[in-house]
Amino acid sequence: MGFEPPQRLVRALGEMYGDTAAADWLGRLPALTEEALSAGTRELSVERVVAPGGRSSLALLVRRPDGTPGVLKIAPPEAAPGCERAALAHWNGWGAVQLLDPSGELPGDALLLERLHHEVSLRSLPEAKALLEAAGTVRKLWVDPPAGHSFETVTERTERQAGPMRAAAEADPGLAPLVSAALAARAELVAHSPEHLLLHGNFRQSKVLSGERSPWLTVGPEPLVGERAYDLARLVRDRAEDLIASPGGAATARRRVKKLADSLDVDRERLHGWTLFRAVESGTRALTAGRRQDGEVTLEFAGWL
Numbered sequence: 001m002g003f004e005p006p007q008r009l010v011r012a013l014g015e016m017y018g019d020t021a022a023a024d025w026l027g028r029l030p031a032l033t034e035e036a037l038s039a040g041t042r043e044l045s046v047e048r049v050v051a052p053g054g055r056s057s058l059a060l061l062v063r064r065p066d067g068t069p070g071v072l073k074i075a076p077p078e079a080a081p082g083c084e085r086a087a088l089a090h091w092n093g094w095g096a097v098q099l100l101d102p103s104g105e106l107p108g109d110a111l112l113l114e115r116l117h118h119e120v121s122l123r124s125l126p127e128a129k130a131l132l133e134a135a136g137t138v139r140k141l142w143v144d145p146p147a148g149h150s151f152e153t154v155t156e157r158t159e160r161q162a163g164p165m166r167a168a169a170e171a172d173p174g175l176a177p178l179v180s181a182a183l184a185a186r187a188e189l190v191a192h193s194p195e196h197l198l199l200h201g202n203f204r205q206s207k208v209l210s211g212e213r214s215p216w217l218t219v220g221p222e223p224l225v226g227e228r229a230y231d232l233a234r235l236v237r238d239r240a241e242d243l244i245a246s247p248g249g250a251a252t253a254r255r256r257v258k259k260l261a262d263s264l265d266v267d268r269e270r271l272h273g274w275t276l277f278r279a280v281e282s283g284t285r286a287l288t289a290g291r292r293q294d295g296e297v298t299l300e301f302a303g304w305l
Contacts, residue, residue, distance in 0.1 A: 003049050005029060005058055012055035015289045017078055025076045029058060032074055036110035037062070045071060050118055053218060055114045057081075059103045063117065069115040070100050080222075081109050083151060086282060087198060087223035088113075095140025097211075122205035127239060129254070130205050135263050136214050138203050145198040145225050154199070154226030155190045162186065168284035175282055178302055182280035185273035194267075195227040203231050207236045227264050233274035236260060240301045249293055250304040257305075276305045 005026055013022035037044045043065065050059035051072070057075035064070060065212035075081040086098040088111070098114035106112055122130040145151060154244035162183055169179040200207070201222035211217040237254050257275060261268040284294035 006051045006053045016046055036106050036153050040214040045261040071113045071115050083223050087221050090146045097217050105116040117210040120210040122208045129160045133216050137208050141200050142197045142228050149188055151225045152221050154230045158186055165284050178280050182277045188279045189273050193227050196225050198304050204234050231272040232260050233278040236275045237279055237301050240299050251305050
């Protein structure tokens with residue numbers, strides 16, 4: 001199959017894994033796609049590549065021989081598609097996109113998913129309505145993890161992230177106060193985790209799409225195990241660019257923490273701490289990757305907290 005991967009994916013893979021590793025995987029992508037399309041007992045037919053698509057995988061609109069529509073998702077090993085498969089299989093369509101290949105006939109780097117309306121996410125709704133629907137969706141995902149799971153914990157993931165944050169502060173001393181505050185918040189939070197639930201890991205409005213069997217379903221989990229406050233933290237800073245542009249942005253950000261914590265019975269202080277840590281981690285990572293505007297917006301948001 002001949003196609004050009006979306007440029008958004010090409011840029012993002014280079015940022016996450018380095019240009020050499022990204023180029024190697026992208027070079028193998030046509031063969032990986034052919035293998036996935038012809039795997040199992042029923043071949044899939046391709047309609048088109050989803051563009052601009054995601055930042056960590058190739059998505060193709062496909063159909064099964066019986067005409068059932070689906071999405072074929074192919075991701076590099078570093079994106080841990082096996083973990084995504086395990087989480088989706090455990091949720092079994094409850095609040096999340098349905099896995100159409102539960103038997104595992106496809107190669108390990110490929111997922112066959114229920115087709116949603118990828119062009120309609122919660123970001124298409126007014127902010128208040130979007131947050132309400134997001135809260136109703138994410139609460140469905142917070143279940144006990146499967147027995148014998150291999151998901152990493154919040155403590156493990158954030159420990160990996162702490163190193164690059166310290167390096168960013170060393171390279172730019174102006175970042176040191178925020179990084180120090182974020183790392184101190186993390187240290188206090190991981191000292192005692194009140195919950196060990198299966199989490200989405202990257203939950204935000206753009207990860208919730210319109211569906212047929214349910215109005216809104218989440219996609220693109222980066223699953224891990226831990227407390228709900230961690231999962232909500234990314235949602236708090238959704239549409240941060242709009243908040244930055246508004247005169248009452250700082251107050252609105254703080255109200256979001258209170259509103260989301262209260263509506264989902266999550267401890268406000270823990271949500272505040274994880275929101276700070278995740279915003280600073282994301283902001284320093286963006287600056288390191290050369291995405292200065294994204295980084296500055298996210299770090300300004302973090303400074304309001």
